[in-house]
Amino acid sequence: MNPSATTTVTERLRDRVTGRVITPGDADYETLRTTHYGAPDARPAVIVRAASTSDVVVAVAAARESGLELAVRSGGHSAAGHSTTERGILLDLGDMKDLEIDVENRTATARPGLTAGEYNTAAGRHGLATGFGDTGSVGVAGITLGGGVGLLTRRYGLTIDSLLGVEIVTADGGVLEADAEHDPDLFWAVRGGGGNFGVVTRLTFRLHPVDEVVGGMLVLPAAAEVIEGFARLVAAAPDELTAIANLMPCPPLPFVPAEVHGRPVLMAQLVHTGPVDEAEEALAPFRALAEPYADLVRPMRYPEIFQEEDMGPMPEIVSRGGFVREFGAEGAALLADAVATPGSPRIAQLRVLGGAVARIDTDATAFVHRDVPMMLMLVAFCDGPEDRARQEAWLEEASVLLDRATYVNFLGRAGAEEVRSAYPGRTWDRLAEVKRRYDPQNLFRLNHNVTPA
Structure with missing residues (x-):
């Protein structure tokens, strides 16, 4: 123009x-x-x-x-x-931060500019929460529309499993209220289909009784046997326990001994929503995997998990993520070697699913990967074009661990085939038909795009 x-x-x-x-x-x-x-x-x-x-x-x-x-x-x-x-x-949408909490009915109506930290801090004053990711600065709308895998996932499901309805501006300028009874096809699509169908301007969530939890960070050496053991323990844990592990060179954290800085570590965020005695019993095997470099796991209010970070611009990253159906010694060794390789940092993040996620019908939402036990996100920071090529080669090598299916919120720059792998089989066809109805000219195309049928 x-x-x-x-x-x-x-x-x-x-x-x-x-x-x-x-x-x-x-x-x-x-x-x-x-x-x-x-x-x-x-x-x-x-x-x-x-x-x-x-x-x-x-x-x-x-x-x-x-x-x-x-x-x-x-x-x-x-x-x-x-x-x-x-x-x-x-x-x-960053200035649209209104939040209304209905304590009696355990619902919250949020504008899309709110962050997960802001939302759960406000809800936490009433001993309530909705599960969003593991990062306080992430916007509630973006993480929700892709699915939402976080620190309450095994107990209460994905974020979309707590979504009751949305207000959405569609391509023709209409403002629709979509829920289970009004435009149910559109409501199905926005629960996992991303921003393909309009701009969500209000979200109504179910709130869960989450007040004091036993949670925090546990830092362990990133040896292959520790990584394998961690994944095995989470998969066998009660639904009350959700854990997300980041494998990475240790940052200069004040609560970790200085001699550990730069070494490969497993930094786990753990949340147990049950009684303290049950939590301590469930967490003991994790602490026994190796002598912790740091153990900050303790009784706390749930919002304390979501500390707002300084979200200044970061170096360019390349990433690849998806689902893992089998994870054993070989996969653990591959990840341990990756994060120990000198050069620009690499991070591998493990999120074990199961629990409440797997109890939702596969066709209930556009997120259909309910039977997969684990997700893996691979991230590399790039120091210039040559380093980018090196890191992309590593991603290709490490992707042997990933299933063909992908999680749309974990996709970086992706081609049409990768995007389609997030929505296998008839899910893609159904999304494409909803896209044709609500955005036939593909106005909302700057996303992991579903093209109109």
Whole structure:
């Protein structure tokens, strides 16, 4: 689009948007255009910092009528770079943070700009929680639409299993309420199908009674036998225990001895939602895997798990993630060697599923991988183009552990075949039909895209 036409779009947005409209040259443009992972280094033509659903309707109309690419940002954690656009419209939902909690009915209605940490801090004041990921800074909308695998997963299921309904702005500018009774096909699709079908502007969640838990970080040496034992223990643990393990060179953490910094470690986040005595019994075998470098697991309020991080731009990453059906000594040795290799850091993250996840019918949501026992995310930080090639070669080698199916929230830059592997069989066909009905021109395409049938 030529500059004068872009200027016209910007002027129309300034006239109609009640929130902020930011363009190159404005004081906070450089800050707002950046993403968490630092790539791509894109420069949107205009950033709409929406204040309301009506602002979202205006921004969607501007993209539809102008042909400018539309990027939608909640928390900005898209590893694929979908949280920004080159010379398009960036619709930033970060100012939409309203939250209403109905303690009696155990429900919460949230705007998409909230982070997981903000949401659970507010809900935690009432001894309640919804499960989102393991990172306080992630946006509630983005993680939910892809599925949501976090620290309450084995007890209460995926985030989408607690989603009761959404308000969504569709490509034609309509504002729909989708739930089990209203537009149920659309409600099915947004539970795992990502941002393909519109901009979600409000989410209603079920809240669970989660007050004091036994949780925190356990840091162990990342020896192959420790990694294998950890995965085996989580799979056999009661549903009350969920654990996520990061295998990585140890950062300079103040609670870890200095001589351990830089060594390969298994940093596990553990959460047990049952009584303290049952938690201690369930956690004892983990502590016995090896002498811990640090043991911060203790009784705590659940929101303490979600400490807000300094989310400044990070180096470029390459990543690959998916499901693991079998994991034993060979896989553990491969991961142990990977995180011990000198050079730019590599991280392997293990999330054991099962429990409540597996008790939901496969066809109930667009996330259909309910029978798979484990997920694995492989991440490498890149120091320039040559290092990127090296790290991508490692990803290809390590991907021997992964099943063909993938988890859409773990996909980085992916081709059509990889995206389709997140939605196998008839799930893809059903999503494509919903896409045809609600976004036939594929306006919402800056995502892991499902093309209209």
